[in-house]
Amino acid sequence: MNRRRWNRYAIEVAALKVLRPLGIAFFVVITVFPFYYMVMLSMRDISAVIDAPGQLLIGLDEITSDAYERVLKPTSQGGEGFLRFLLNSAFLGLATVAVTIAVSILGAYAVSRLEFFGRRTVHFLFLSVYLFPAILLAIPLFVAFSKMGLRGELWVLVIVYVAQTLPICVYMLRNYFETVPVSLEEAAEVDGATRLQIIRKVTLPLAVPAIAATGLFVFMIAWNEFLFALLFLVEERQNWTVSLGVSQLTNIETPATTLMAGSVILTLPIIVLFLFAERLMTEGLTRGAEKG
Amino acid sequence: MATTLEPEVKAVGTRRARDTRARRDSRAGVALVSPTVIVVGVMVVLPVLWALLLSFQRIRLLQIRRLDLIGGEYTLRNYDLLLSSSDFFVTVRTTLYYSVFGTLGAILLGLAAALLVRRSFRGRALVRGAFLLPYVAPVVAIAFIWQVLLSPQLGFVNAVGTGILGWDEPIPFLSQEKGNITLFGLSVGVPTALLMVILFEAWKSFPFAFLFILARLQAAPADLEEAARVDGATPTQVFRYIILPQLMGVIALIAVLRFIWTFNAFDEIYLLTGGGAGTEVLATQVYSFLTARNDVGASAAVAMFMAAVLAVVLAFYLKVFGDRERQP
Numbered sequence: 174m175n176r177r178r179w180n181r182y183a184i185e186v187a188a189l190k191v192l193r194p195l196g197i198a199f200f201v202v203i204t205v206f207p208f209y210y211m212v213m214l215s216m217r218d219i220s221a222v223i224d225a226p227g228q229l230l231i232g233l234d235e236i237t238s239d240a241y242e243r244v245l246k247p248t249s250q251g252g253e254g255f256l257r258f259l260l261n262s263a264f265l266g267l268a269t270v271a272v273t274i275a276v277s278i279l280g281a282y283a284v285s286r287l288e289f290f291g292r293r294t295v296h297f298l299f300l301s302v303y304l305f306p307a308i309l310l311a312i313p314l315f316v317a318f319s320k321m322g323l324r325g326e327l328w329v330l331v332i333v334y335v336a337q338t339l340p341i342c343v344y345m346l347r348n349y350f351e352t353v354p355v356s357l358e359e360a361a362e363v364d365g366a367t368r369l370q371i372i373r374k375v376t377l378p379l380a381v382p383a384i385a386a387t388g389l390f391v392f393m394i395a396w397n398e399f400l401f402a403l404l405f406l407v408e409e410r411q412n413w414t415v416s417l418g419v420s421q422l423t424n425i426e427t428p429a430t431t432l433m434a435g436s437v438i439l440t441l442p443i444i445v446l447f448l449f450a451e452r453l454m455t456e457g458l459t460r461g462a463e464k465g
Numbered sequence: 466m467a468t469t470l471e472p473e474v475k476a477v478g479t480r481r482a483r484d485t486r487a488r489r490d491s492r493a494g495v496a497l498v499s500p501t502v503i504v505v506g507v508m509v510v511l512p513v514l515w516a517l518l519l520s521f522q523r524i525r526l527l528q529i530r531r532l533d534l535i536g537g538e539y540t541l542r543n544y545d546l547l548l549s550s551s552d553f554f555v556t557v558r559t560t561l562y563y564s565v566f567g568t569l570g571a572i573l574l575g576l577a578a579a580l581l582v583r584r585s586f587r588g589r590a591l592v593r594g595a596f597l598l599p600y601v602a603p604v605v606a607i608a609f610i611w612q613v614l615l616s617p618q619l620g621f622v623n624a625v626g627t628g629i630l631g632w633d634e635p636i637p638f639l640s641q642e643k644g645n646i647t648l649f650g651l652s653v654g655v656p657t658a659l660l661m662v663i664l665f666e667a668w669k670s671f672p673f674a675f676l677f678i679l680a681r682l683q684a685a686p687a688d689l690e691e692a693a694r695v696d697g698a699t700p701t702q703v704f705r706y707i708i709l710p711q712l713m714g715v716i717a718l719i720a721v722l723r724f725i726w727t728f729n730a731f732d733e734i735y736l737l738t739g740g741g742a743g744t745e746v747l748a749t750q751v752y753s754f755l756t757a758r759n760d761v762g763a764s765a766a767v768a769m770f771m772a773a774v775l776a777v778v779l780a781f782y783l784k785v786f787g788d789r790e791r792q793p
Contacts, residue, residue: 185699196581197592200574203668204598207610210621214613227624280501288487289494295502302509304775306729308748309768313512313519316761319526336508339501368493397603399732404756416605420736429613436606447601451594 208440215240215437219428240434244422248410253431255438257411258418262396265327265414269334269395270388273342276335278384281346282372286355303340307400315404325409333401338391345390349383350376389450393443415439513772519765520544526759543766553767560746563663563734564727570667571723572716575674580704583682593679600672608736611665615639642743658742662734666727674719681715682708714786721782725775747771 213229214222216236221228246252284292314333318324353376361375377384402417413421419435521539547553578596582589599607614621615638623635636644636657644657685708693703731748734740740749747767754764 182697182699185701189700193581196577200578200581201592201595204595204672207607207614208598208602210614211606211610223619225624226619226621227628229621276500276504279497283494283497287490287494287497289491289498292494295498298505298510302505304725304779305509305513306748306768306771306775308729308731308751309516309765309772310509310512312751312755312761312765312768313515314508315755316519316524316526317512317515332504332508336504339505343501393601397605399603399605399736404752416603419605419609423609429616429619432609433613436609439603440606443601443603444598447597448594 211433211436211440214430215433217430219430222430240428240430241438243431244434244438253418253422253435254410255415255418255435258413258415259438261327261412262414262416265330265334266392266395268328268331269338270391272331272335273338273391274384274388277339277342277346277387278372278377278380280339280343281350282376284343285347285350286358307337311400311404314401318405324405325412327406327412330401330405333405334395334398337398337401338394342387342391345387346380346383349380353379386450389446393446393450396443516765517769519761520769522762524761526755526761543762546763547766547770556745556747556750559659559744560728560748562659563666563730563744563746564724566663567666567670567727568720568723570663571670572674572719574667574671575676575678575719576712576716578671578675579678579682580708583679596675597672599669604669604732605736607669608665608733611661612639612737615661639738640742656743658738658744662737662744665737666730666733669733670723670727673723674716677715677719678712681712685711717782717786721778721786724778728771728775728778 210229213231216238217231218235218237218239221235242252244253244255246254247256248254283289284295315324318329323329357379358371358375361371366374396414397416398414399416399420402414403420406412406414406417407421415435416439419432419439422432422435518539520543521541522537523540523542524537582592582596613619615623617623617635617637620635620638622638623632626632627635638661639658641657644655646653646655690703690707693707698706729748730746731752734744734746734749735752738744740746740753747770751764751767751771754760754767758764
């Protein structure tokens with residue numbers, strides 16, 4: 174009996190020793206390969222792709238930037254006008270971050286620090302909002318902004334994105350504020366500081382890493398968003414976001430290489446920000462640890 | 466006289482100070498939270514309530530310039546038409562398949578990935594970062610990568626399938642409603658396109674499950690496992706009897722969140738198949754009712770149906786797991 178169990182133990186341990194690296198390799202392949210494929214295809218010539226669709230390596234002499242030129246050039250020069258879309262997406266993202274962060278700092282501070290009527294209800298309401306189907310919200314907003322004749326405006330989309338990201342931001346910042354000791358604020362209050370002064374001079378400087386991480390998170394949501402951009406902007410080409418621009422590249426004449434070049438332009442800023450955000454978050458954590 | 470009065474005056478004074486302090490805090494709280502409440506109220510709560518009213522009206526998009534906010538005739542016709550059409554129940558069934566299996570796939574992949582990178586090894590941080598890629602990348606980009614990979618003309622998958630695996634002809638993965646797989650002489654019908662969007666959903670969302678499960682794994686005390694191992698438990702026994710029970714809470718939470726988000730998902734299916742080839746779900750139906758048929762009332766009715774289903778799921782989760790979570 175004992176010997177049999179030992180056998181099973183040895184077999185399992187030996188099997189795991191082989192399976193673990195295989196499993197890790199499997200996951201690395203399925204997560205990295207599609208992105209590698211995208212980059213590689215975007216630099217190939219479409220006729221070469223059709224001739225050898227199974228080819229995974231690209232010769233240095235084969236590399237071409239034609240697809241990128243076509244995507245970035247303005248429509249007046251026969252391109253797809255993505256430079257303009259990049260500016261639109263950047264504006265949308267930055268404006269959404271600025272408004273969302275400003276509003277949610279106040280809201281999160283109130284929810285974490287102040288006892289007021291309806292405090293708990295407010296918090297519950299925010300979270301339930303996050304679970305609603307975006308498509309349900311899209312109908313009344315689409316109808317209302319169409320009726321007002323404002324549907325194609327970029328700033329309207331900023332308001333929509335702010336409303337979509339506020340609940341999660343308040344939630345994230347509140348969690349952070351609750352780790353900042355109240356005693357610091359009380360000391361400032363004894364010195365005669367007002368509530369807004371306390372927020373600006375005491376709480377915010379401590380929360381900078383958390384605010385930066387939350388801001389990057391909001392920017393990523395706004396940059397990646399597709400449904401509202403499609404519904405609101407599709408008829409206003411000069412206001413398209415990069416996401417919307419790529420999604421509209423799929424007519425028959427657009428070669429797959431162009432589609433992939435557009436996808437690279439869409440993905441690259443997000444991957445860079447993601448790498449940056451990961452480091453920022455760990456930095457914020459270690460800074461907190463140093464102070465005890 | 467003055468000496469006997471003083472403590473009383475002091476007591477009244479501090480109570481008054483505490484009162485005004487509480488009132489001041491309360492006023493400040495309401496003032497600070499009001500911008501958030503106003504934005505969410507005007508842009509989320511009111512629209513949802515209005516959508517409820519719209520779902521009981523016969524409104525077409527072309528009439529909206531003449532439409533007034535509340536007025537109009539109320540009727541059950543939108544719901545009546547929906548519930549009496551067999552197509553609607555096909556869509557509901559597809560949505561359920563998509564959400565249940567997409568969620569299940571994401572959790573299984575996430576669990577496997579978390580167990581694999583649990584112990585440290587060289588390059589672990591890099592591997593962890595790579596695992597998160599499908600979740601952070603823009604959905605439009607990854608949907609088109611999959612579309613190109615699966616394309617019958619120039620897709621890599623079909624090139625490998627026909628070139629190496631010996632398929633007779635390329636498979637139109639995203640436009641084939643029913644395919645046949647022949648295994649050991651047995652032919653099985655497969656909903657090809659639906660299977661592909663489910664796989665896509667599982668692949669795209671597994672990093673979410675991975676992150677949560679990994680965090681829970683790293684918070685789990687090591688001595689329990691150590692004790693089990695000393696007693697001669699094999700790795701699969703340790704997993705089954707020590708690790709898995711500790712993960713059930715977080716897995717249930719991921720399951721309900723992922724189910725809700727997959728149930729609501731529009732982008733993925735719209736971009737991959739456009740809702741064709743047997744992949745029409747409720748969210749894409751809302752969109753096509755709104756934009757292609759210009760039928761605001763019917764699309765609002767479908768969206769309300771979705772919200773009702775989610776409310777039931779959420780209530781069920783809170784009833785079963787809500788109490789358990791409050792325990793330490």
